[in-house]
Amino acid sequence: MSALDVKALSIFIKSSVTQDMIHKLVVATLQVLPCEQDTKVATITGANGKVRSLPSLMTFLTKLVRYTNVYAGTLMATLVYLNRLKNRLPKNAQGLPCTRHRILLSCLILSSKFHNDCSPKNIHWAKYTDGLFSVQDINLMERQLSFLLNWDLKVTNEQMVDQLDSFLQPIKEDLINSAKVRKFLQKQQLQQKQKLQQQQQQQQQQHLHASPSITRSSSNSSTLSLHYRNPSTSSNESFSDSSPEIMPVSQKVYHSQGMAPTLVQNQIDPVIEMTALKEEQGLSQMIQQLTAVRR
Template identity: 45%
Template sequence: MSDVQALYIFLRKPVSTEMIDFLVSTTNSIIQIQPTSLKKYNETPPLSKFIQNLITYSHVQTPTLMSTLVYLTRLGSILPPNSTGMETTRHRIFLGALILAAKNLNDSSPMNKHWCKYTDGLLSLKDINALEVELIGYLGWQNLRITNLDLLNNFSYFLAPIKSKLRKQMDLKLSKDLKSGEANWSW
C-alpha cells in the first residue's frame, strides 16, 4: 500500500468529475478576475465546461490532465497573491498548463492549431502560442520536469482514499490468512 502503488492505480483511472472540480478549484485559486462588461468575455464559458470540452476534444488521459496540476501549483507559488486578470485568464492559465503537460509527457500531442479549435473560438492561435511562451517564461525551462515526488505531493488528495482501500484489502487478506492458518511469516 505504498504511495507509488496508489499513484499507479490513480493514474490508470478514467478522468472524473472530481478531478475536473479539483483542477477548477486549483486554477481559480491562482489568480483573481476583474469583472468586465465586454461582450466577448461575457460569453466566456465556465471554467469547468471549458476543461470538460478540452478533455472531450483532445481525448486527454488522467496522467496528462493531472500533471497539469503540477504546473498550476508551481505557477500559483510564483504569482503574487494579489494578481488579477481578465475573464479568460484562468482559461488561458489552465490551457497553457495542459499544453505543457501534454507536450512534456506524450510523444504525440495536439498541435497548437488543434488546441485553438478545442477552445471553441475563445482563443486564437496567436493567443495560444503566446500563452504557452508566457507560461514557460513564468515557470522556466528547468521547472518543466515532473518527478514522482511532484506527483505524490500534488495528488495526495486523490491518493489517500486509494491507500486506505489498499490498506483495508491487505488487512482483510491477512485476517483471512490468519483464520485459515495460511499466514506466511517470512521475516
C-alpha cells in the same frame, strides 16, 4: 513518500477522468491570481474576430477533456504547474476575465506535451477551444507560461502525491483492506494445513495402535501370538521354531519384505471420511468469512 503512496498513485493515473478532478482543477485555477469581474457577462473576441461570451472554467475544461480524451495523470499534473505558477507570480498580479482560461489551457498543453510522446498540435488545441483562441494565441500563451515557470516542467511523484492526497486516500484504504483480507486468508489456510497435519498424525498413531503385532512366544510366555497350525497335528500342539510355518500367500509377501501384515478392507476408512467432512466444513466457513469481509 511510502511504497503505499507510490502504488496508489500508479493506480490513480490509470483511472478515468471524473468530475471531481475537473472541479479540483477549476478551484486551483481560481486561486492562481485575481481577475477583473464584470457586472455583465464576460466576453472575448474569438479567433474569427467575432465577440463571444466567455464560458465558465468548468464548461471550458469539460469540453477540453472530452475532445482530447486526456489521461488522468496528464490532467492532474497541471495542479503542480498551477501551484508553481502561483508561487512565481507577483502578489499584486491581476488578470483579465479570460486570463484564467489561458492559464488553464496553457498548463494542460505543456503537461500533455511533456508527459506524452504523442500530443495534439497547437492547431488542434485551437479547434478544441471551439474558436475561442487562435493558433497565434495558443503559441503566445505557451511561450509565456514556459518563461514564467523558468522552463521547469518536471513533475515528481512527491509533488503529485502532495497535490492528490484527497484522491489517493480512498485508494490507499482499499489497498490496506485488500492486504488485510489476503493476510486473513493466508492465516486461515495455514491453520487448515496445520489442523490437517495433526489429524493425519493422529490417524497414523491410531492405525499403529490398532494393527496387531505378530510375535513368537514360548510356552511360558503370556503374550498373545498368532500361530498357523498344521492340520495333521493336534489342536493343542504348536509348531516349534524349527518347523516351517504355513502362511497365506499375502502374508508370505509381507513376511519376505520385512513388513507387518495389515488387514485389507474394501470399505472406506471412517477416520478418513470424517477428515474429509471436516475439511469441507472448514472451506465453507472460510468462504463465508471472505464474503462477509468483502461486504
